[in-house]
Amino acid sequence: MIARWFHRKGWSDLVIGLPYVxxxxxxxxxxxxxxxxxxxxxxSTAPPFGFGGENPLVNLxxxxxxxxxxxxxxxxxxxxxxxxxAMVLCLLIGYPMALGLTRVDRGWRNILLMLxxxxxxxxFLLRVYAWMGLMGSNSWFNKLLTAGWNILVPQAWAVANxxxxxxxxxxxxxxxYTYLPFMILPLYANLExxxxxxxxxxxxxxxxxxxxxxxxxxPQSIPGIIAGGMLVxxxxxxxxxxxxxxxxxxxxxxxxxxxxxxxxxxxWPMASAVAVALLILMVGPMMxxxxxxxxxxxxxxxx
Amino acid sequence: xxxxLVRIEGVSKSFGSFQAVKNVSLQIEKGExxxxxxxxxxxxxxxLRMLAGxxxxxxxxxxxxGVDMAAVPPxxxxxxxxxxxxxxxxxxTVEKNIGYGLKxxxxxxxxxxxxxxxxxxxxxxxxxATRKPHQISGGQRQRVALARALARQPKLLLLDEPLAALDxxxxxxxxxxxxxxxxxxxxxxxxxxxxxxxxxxxxxxxAVMDQGVVRQVGRPGAVYEFPNSKFVANFLGSINAxxxxxxxxxxxxxVDVPALGQTVIARxxxxxSVGQSLTMAxxxxxxxxxxxxxxxxxxxAGGVKDLAxxxxxxxxxxxxxxxxxxxxxxxxxARASDDERLADWDDKVWLSFDPASVLLLTD
Numbered sequence: 001m002i003a004r005w006f007h008r009k010g011w012s013d014l015v016i017g018l019p020y021v022x023x024x025x026x027x028x029x030x031x032x033x034x035x036x037x038x039x040x041x042x043x044s045t046a047p048p049f050g051f052g053g054e055n056p057l058v059n060l061x062x063x064x065x066x067x068x069x070x071x072x073x074x075x076x077x078x079x080x081x082x083x084x085x086a087m088v089l090c091l092l093i094g095y096p097m098a099l100g101l102t103r104v105d106r107g108w109r110n111i112l113l114m115l116x117x118x119x120x121x122x123x124f125l126l127r128v129y130a131w132m133g134l135m136g137s138n139s140w141f142n143k144l145l146t147a148g149w150n151i152l153v154p155q156a157w158a159v160a161n162x163x164x165x166x167x168x169x170x171x172x173x174x175x176x177y178t179y180l181p182f183m184i185l186p187l188y189a190n191l192e193x194x195x196x197x198x199x200x201x202x203x204x205x206x207x208x209x210x211x212x213x214x215x216x217x218x219p220q221s222i223p224g225i226i227a228g229g230m231l232v233x234x235x236x237x238x239x240x241x242x243x244x245x246x247x248x249x250x251x252x253x254x255x256x257x258x259x260x261x262x263x264x265x266x267x268w269p270m271a272s273a274v275a276v277a278l279l280i281l282m283v284g285p286m287m288x289x290x291x292x293x294x295x296x297x298x299x300x301x302x303x
Numbered sequence: 304x305x306x307x308l309v310r311i312e313g314v315s316k317s318f319g320s321f322q323a324v325k326n327v328s329l330q331i332e333k334g335e336x337x338x339x340x341x342x343x344x345x346x347x348x349x350x351l352r353m354l355a356g357x358x359x360x361x362x363x364x365x366x367x368x369g370v371d372m373a374a375v376p377p378x379x380x381x382x383x384x385x386x387x388x389x390x391x392x393x394x395x396t397v398e399k400n401i402g403y404g405l406k407x408x409x410x411x412x413x414x415x416x417x418x419x420x421x422x423x424x425x426x427x428x429x430x431x432a433t434r435k436p437h438q439i440s441g442g443q444r445q446r447v448a449l450a451r452a453l454a455r456q457p458k459l460l461l462l463d464e465p466l467a468a469l470d471x472x473x474x475x476x477x478x479x480x481x482x483x484x485x486x487x488x489x490x491x492x493x494x495x496x497x498x499x500x501x502x503x504x505x506x507x508x509x510a511v512m513d514q515g516v517v518r519q520v521g522r523p524g525a526v527y528e529f530p531n532s533k534f535v536a537n538f539l540g541s542i543n544a545x546x547x548x549x550x551x552x553x554x555x556x557x558v559d560v561p562a563l564g565q566t567v568i569a570r571x572x573x574x575x576s577v578g579q580s581l582t583m584a585x586x587x588x589x590x591x592x593x594x595x596x597x598x599x600x601x602x603x604a605g606g607v608k609d610l611a612x613x614x615x616x617x618x619x620x621x622x623x624x625x626x627x628x629x630x631x632x633x634x635x636x637a638r639a640s641d642d643e644r645l646a647d648w649d650d651k652v653w654l655s656f657d658p659a660s661v662l663l664l665t666d
Contacts, residue, residue: 200357201390203377205404206455215403219394 031279038062038272049268062273072257072274076281079254082168082243083236086175087183090232091225093176094183098224099217101184102191113188116181124178128245131174135164135246170246171253175236182235183228190224191217223296230289234282254278306369308333308459308491309354314363315515316349323349325515326363331459331508336485336492338502340538341512347495350512351461354493355384368458378407383457387464389448391436397447398423398432404455422450425484442473449481453488462494466501478504499539503527511535532666533582540586543629544664547583549575555658558583562627568600569661582664587632589660592619592646593653601661603629603654607646617645621652629654 039062041055042048051057066072101112119127134141138161145162164170194217202212240255247253252260254274261271309331316324324346331337339347352358353365356377365372367381383404391400402419410418423429426446431439436447445465452460465481466474482505485492496502502509503523510520511534519526519535530536533544547558547567556569560583567583575581596604608628609620612635619631631654633645646652 195388195390197386197388197390198392200355200377201384201386202392202403203357204355204382204384205451206378206407208378216392 034272034275037268038276040269040272042267042269047268048266059269062270063277065270066273066277072254072277075252075254075257076277078168078251079237079239079278080281082171082175082253083233083239085172086179086236087229087233089172089176090180090183091229094180094187094228095221095225098184098187098191101188102194116184120181125241127178128174128242131170131177132165132246135170135173137161137163137165165246166248168248168251171239171243171248174242174246175232175239178242179232179236182231186227186231187221187224190221190227194220223292226289226292230286234286237282238278306366307331308335308368309493310366311350311354312364312366314350314353314360314365316346316353316358317361323515324353324360327512327515327517328363329510329517329520331491331493333491334489335507336482336494336505338494338496338506338509339512340496340499340502340509342497342538344514345512346515347512348463351384351463351493351495354459355382355461356380381458382461383452383455383459384461385448385452385463385465387467389436389444389468391444391447391451393436396433396435397428397439400436400447401450401454403451408455418454422454425453425487426450442469442477445469445477446480449484453484453490456488457490459491459493462492464496465494466496466498474501481505503539511538513538530584530662530664533584533664534666536584536662536664541630542584542586542662543590544582544584545627547581547663549577549579549581549663552577556663558663562625563603563623563629564625565603567661568658569663570659572663575663575665579665582662584662584664585629585656585660586662587618587630588634590629590631590654590656592621592631592633593655594646594650595653597653597655599655601656601658605629605652605654607648607650607652610646610648619646619652621654 037049039058039060040049040051041059041061043050043055097116101109101116104112133139136142142161142164145164146159149162150158198216198220199212202216203209207215237253238255239253240259243253243256244259247256249256258271258274258278261267261274265271307330309329311327311329311331314324314327315322327346327350339350341347349358353360354367354372356372356375359373372380392403395403398419401422402415405415405418408415419432420429423432426449428439428443428446428450431443436444439447445468449465462481466477469477478501481492492505494502494505496505506523508521509523509526511518511526513534519531521529526535527539530539533542536542536544545560545562547560549556550559550566551557552571552575554571556571556575557566558569558581559565560567569583596602603621603623605621605623607619608622609618611618614635616632616634619633621629621631623629635645
């Protein structure tokens with residue numbers, strides 16, 4: 001009786017509808033506000049923008065500046081290059097880890113999976129500060145690297161310390177550290193589902209272990225690679241905290257630019273225009289992923 | 304004596320404290336269909352995986368074509384396997400699956416394509432060459448797996464429960480197809496199966512396995528008619544088995560069977576002595592059922608307790624005065640309506656059997 005009442009269509013619609021309501025209220029409406037703001041004109045009022053009246057109803061100056069001011073283009077390029085670098089490194093480090101996880105026995109596997117997730121239990125900010133401490137020119141770590149470098153290279157190349165901090169290298173390093181679990185977990189979920197008898201079949205048909213990996217494991221893990229890649233690339237491209245703390249302030253990433261435009265420059269329309277452009281850049285790859293995922297799921301349903 | 308294709312010498316395999324295969328020795332000749340028959344957990348699949356190279360024997364040696372396989376990895380063995388799940392590569396087309404092993408062979412692209420086409424024709428899948436495994440039926444997948452395993456012309460093909468995933472109709476058809484393909488290609492087959500009927504129809508020889516041990520090896524007819532143990536007799540077909548004691552040995556052997564309440568005459572066999580306890584066994588189809596008393600030795604009187612009518616034949620369960628039940632399988636050769644059937648429930652019947660049909664099992 002209760003089950004039937006609960007199974008009535010209204011309830012299932014509600015359950016399905018809830019996330020959409022959530023997205024509507026907390027994503028779409030704020031986003032529309034941002035889009036609206038991006039067409040406004042900067043004023044010295046509070047809030048510092050306005051439409052109509054003495055200002056034009058639609059002001060495209062923000063979007064025009066995106067293309068005319070090289071600051072924005074450079075920031076976009078820096079963001080994409082850093083995010084791509086972090087994604088590739090995460091893949092190179094995370095793939096062997098995920099594959100290794102599927103090959104150890106059950107008991108160990110859960111412990112190792114736990115260790116992958118464990119860093120999340122510490123504050124993200126604290127972990128970035130820890131890296132700052134390690135990379136700073138007076139840290140023991142930096143001194144160790146400096147000493148090593150000075151021993152290995154001719155005297156003429158000797159340095160007082162290794163410049164780790166405030167560079168794109170530091171940003172990529174910390175992003176790889178932070179986002180690695182986002183690469184490992186979807187890859188692991190994908191690799192774990194693969195049928196180990198397929199590996200045996202390939203081996204039986206004459207393939208050495210590397211050929212088995214190349215022909216059987218790798219092609220079947222492409223959905224996992226794409227999922228992990230997106231999960232790293234998208235947040236990394238919009239990352240604000242890491243580049244602010246360890247990055248090169250003369251070559252800011254786009255998140256930093258948006259933040260600066262909003263707060264220090266108080267140019268909300270410009271900040272909004274940059275945010276809209278970033279979103280468009282991110283939605284592209286996300287749509288590719290969604291299409292790929294839908295196709296993979298359709299394939300699985302058929303099988 | 305010529306070297307057999309496969310020589311298994313005293314092979315054992317343990318997983319931790321569990322001994323899956325115990326001291327198995329077998330010789331398999333070139334061109335044979337050889338079945339490893341047994342229930343689940345009898346070690347037949349472990350033995351097959353050792354032949355393929357996925358498991359290493361704990362003890363003993365395996366020779367294929369005279370070469371010791373101990374140091375040969377799976378990818379270098381002249382052996383291919385058809386997996387129970389077929390293990391087709393889901394991301395490759397039928398064509399690519401079949402051609403997968405060929406890329407390791409030194410042959411031209413044209414040669415490879417010709418071989419794939421040849422295999423597609425052999426299993427009649429040419430129209431499905433560009434489909435993916437999930438786009439074809441179970442029976443077709445089974446044929447792709449077979450073609451893939453045969454493509455590189457292995458000396459030995461291992462088939463792990465080749466027909467288990469197919470429905471009954473398809474299974475019968477595929478059985479004959481497998482036999483005809485084996486005949487045409489001349490490849491030696493080792494088939495692992497738990498289905499005794501499948502083993503009987505497919506194989507030239509059968510090895511019956513139980514708890515890691517090979518109980519009997521022989522041609523299907525020999526293993527069925529002359530089982531060496533109660534286990535084998537029971538595993539292959541059904542059997543009436545009773546405890547018995549040898550009372551006299553002459554031209555024929557007399558055994559006293561308390562459950563039947565009388566002495567049974569059996570054909571003389573070697574290795575029994577007077578006073579020995581053994582099992583007297585009879586196949587249900589070796590017993591003739593009569594509605595009137597018959598004269599001679601080996602006649603039992605009783606009443607029909609159960610009757611199962613299958614159309615072409617019937618199975619009777621006859622209760623003897625001692626309470627023992629004897630199963631009798633009779634072919635319904637004559638056409639009869641319901642009321643003139645050979646025997647009916649509660650009818651008094653007489654059972655007779657030939658001394659040559661009596662099995663005396665010491666194990």
